[in-house]
Amino acid sequence: MNFFQRQQDVRKSSRRLVVLFVVAVLTLVVVVDLIAFFLLGLSEQPTTAILDIMIGLSLFLIVAIGLTSLFRMLALKRGGGGKVAQSLGGLFVPADTADPRLRRLRNVVEEMAIASGTPVPEVYVLPHEPGINAFAAGFTPADAAVAVTHGALERLNRDELQGVIAHEFSHVVNGDMRLNIRLMGVLFGILGLAVIGRILMSIRGERNPLPLIGLVLLVVGYIGVFFGRLIKAAVSRQREYLADASAVQYTRQTEGLVGALKKIGGLPEGAKLRDKRSEDVSHMLFGEGFANWFATHPPIEQRIRTLDPAFDPAQFAQLTSAWQARPPDGMREDEALGLAPPGEGPLPPPNAAMPVQAAHVVASIGTVSQQAAHQRAGSIIAAIPAPLLDRARHPDTVLPLVLGLLMAQDPHARATQQAIVASRFGPSVADAATQDAQTLASLHPVLRLPIAELAFPVLRRRPRPQQDAVLACIHALAQADGVLTLREYCLSRLLHRELYESVHHTSPWAGRRAPRQAVDQAVATLLAVLAAAGGPGEPEDAYRAGLAQVVPGQPLPFTPVPPVMLENVWPVLDGLGGPEKEHLVTGMVTVIGHDDVATVSEIELLRTVCALIHCPLPPLADARPEQVTP
Structure with missing residues (x-):
């Protein structure tokens, strides 16, 4: 199945999600109507009165579920993938971090982004989660965030971490991420009935039917939990197999992904998450984060056997016994196995x-x-001159560097662009951008797009008014005198589109x-x-x-x-x-x-x-x- 077929498959899954949601809502409406019919003793009421009550109650439920889902979707859309990670206690990992484990994580994420041809996402760590897990969230690749648990950082070596990150990137590339975050919003509407029920139960007064209705909604809300888990399982399970297969394609080896899955199966913490709010993202996780009737992931043994048919589940007991005395340490394993970051490899000559x-x-x-x-992406990053890489990763220098990337070779057009930058950000930024443009002019053509993608997550961390100003400036630079080459124009347009999607969480088109x-x-x-x-x-x-x-x-x-x-x-x-x-x-x-x-x-x-x-x-x-x- 190629990329375009996977895109079609995701669209089919989105339609199936809508069908399942409608079926779940109608079922809940019928259940509530039946409970109300018996609890309120409507059997003795006239038919017209019964219909009025049933229709009114049904409409109330449908509107309540719809509005709750809508508000949840809007809340998620305002923050993008980073909002989801932060809601679970995620801490942002800056691009210029010096912590060895966090640096390794960012390096792997940046390599995978360049390898897959997607924007570099924001990176978060869940510091209070000892289990091995991760997820990707966002509406578009440009507003995506990848979060990993502290346990993944501590226990996985570099190959295993690459396998996990590659798995998450497959969700980004294949479009699963947008489907998953929509699923969060849709299911919140169903589960929100329990919240409404609690509110109604707190309202007191004589001959007040609201507490009784609240009790009904509370019960139905927990029935909604049943439907929510059922829908998650129906939408998610098969896509996890596809993500595992895609991860192997990205890394071209199964050992890393299999090793991560074995550590999940052999360590007491496994992939479990402590934060109960994490159940909202259970269908997004790398491993099964919660035990319930309807698993969102295939059994760990099946996932390993799909990648390694020779695997014997009895190995879990041996691994658990070996790790009781000394739990695995990913960084130590890197040293023992010689898993250094990919070094600089030869780039093809520019001509x-x-x-x-x-x-x-x-x-x-x-x-x-x-x-x-x-490895290819690591070699590309290693070939970028260190001063340029530092400027791309630092908030104070990223803007002139990006604007320098977009400046034309034509002297007249560049002078016009420098004036545009000076009018919007001041002469110091314009001068720095012009100086960066001169440095970048001799850069190998293979490195220009990766530098832009590495700078992008730093640029998108700016406050909203500044991002809007950068968007307007990039658009103006792309139009400068109409003499830009096709390469200059397309790179400007791409950065404009990616920044727009990170701000608005939707395509500009x-x-x-x-x-x-x-x-x-x-x-x-x-x-x-x-x-x-x-x-x-x-x-x-x-x-x-x-x-x-x-x-x-x-x-x-x-x-x-x-x-x-x-x-x-x-x-x-x-x-x-x-x-x-x-x-x-x-x-x-x-x-x-x-x-x-x-x-x-x-x-x-x-x-x-x-x-x-x-x-x-x-x-x-x-x-x-x-x-x-x-």
Whole structure:
């Protein structure tokens, strides 16, 4: 199952969630009506009176459940994934942390983000949880947060931590995260009946029926708990198998993930969480956090056997016995096993080119199909000059660095951009941004997008008014004089979209399906811009070859247009369904690879454009390059 099929599967799961929610609500309404019928002695009342009471009570329940769910969803949406982590006592891990365990955690998260082609999420630790667990939360990849327990930090070695984080990233990439947080809001409406019941029971007075109604709602609320756990189990169990499989694809080895699962099964704490509020996120967790009738996760033995068929559950007893005297220490294991962070590996020369195949690129989206992704991402991070990496991770220097990334090579356009920055943030920021732009001008093209993604979580921690100011500035820089190259424009647009999603927790585009004619025209515009920005050869030939992959038989003429004309294209293309996006990516690869090879810069441009339409493409710079003349 590729990325686009998984996206379709998530949409089906969302529809199934709606159906299950409606069934649960209707069942609860019927139960309440029956209880009220007998407790209030309505059998002796006229039929019209009975209908009035039943209809009124039913409407009250439906409205109460709906409003409670709506308010909960709005509350979650205001804070994004970080709000969920904070509600469970999570502590934010800053990008420039010096604590060895926290530094290791952030390194793993950053490597996995770059490996998967997604924004670097916020990172949290649950300091009072000794069990081994983790979860990812958020409405979009740009407002995502990854939280791990203190037990995971203490007990897991680097490989095992990578397996757990890769599992959570699969939820981010596959779209499970948005489904899971919606599930939190939906189920809160059902469970909220018990809260309403407690309130009504506290209201006193003679001949007051409210306490009796409150008792009914309290009972029904606990019935709602039953339905809530049933829905969680129905939605979550199969997706955990998929996340395990995706984690293995990211890390290209099973030992780390299997080792983490074995430690959960062999340690007394397991994956259990102490905080009762954590039951709200039980369907998001890496391991089963609570014992109940309807498990949200497959049994730990089954998950291990799926990855390692030779596993014998009797090993749990041996592991428990061995760890009683000396519990595992992840950092010590790192030293003993030599699990150092990935070192700097050779990057392809900036003027290199490599063969590209559309089928390979499509299969790579949302997953990893070649060598270990985290090793490749670790090598990319290690290749970033230390001063730039420090500036990307520090709140005081991140803004000029990001603005420097977005400044044009054209001197006239850069002067215009410097004036824009000075008018919004002052001359000191403008001067620093210009200086950073000069340093970044000679940077390897493979490193520009990763620097932007590493800087993004620091940038999104700024107060809301400052984020709005940065959004406006980035938009203005992207429009500067209309002379930006396609790469400069797309990187500006990507950072604008990611920051917008982190602020508003939704896409800046409506996400609605456009008419067929509008889709065809948007495809033609994007492919024409890509063809015009390509290497040697006839751009019209490349354009027609790509167009035939997306909208065959459509005689849409090749019309060169500047990159800024793509402004109206993104909402249309991002709203396409999975199969249509798959054809679009195939067409884009056909255009840039029309001469049978793609340069490193073209590959990075493709990654940026794919990210703009929410098709995360991992770095492809590990393919064997062929030297070409620049």
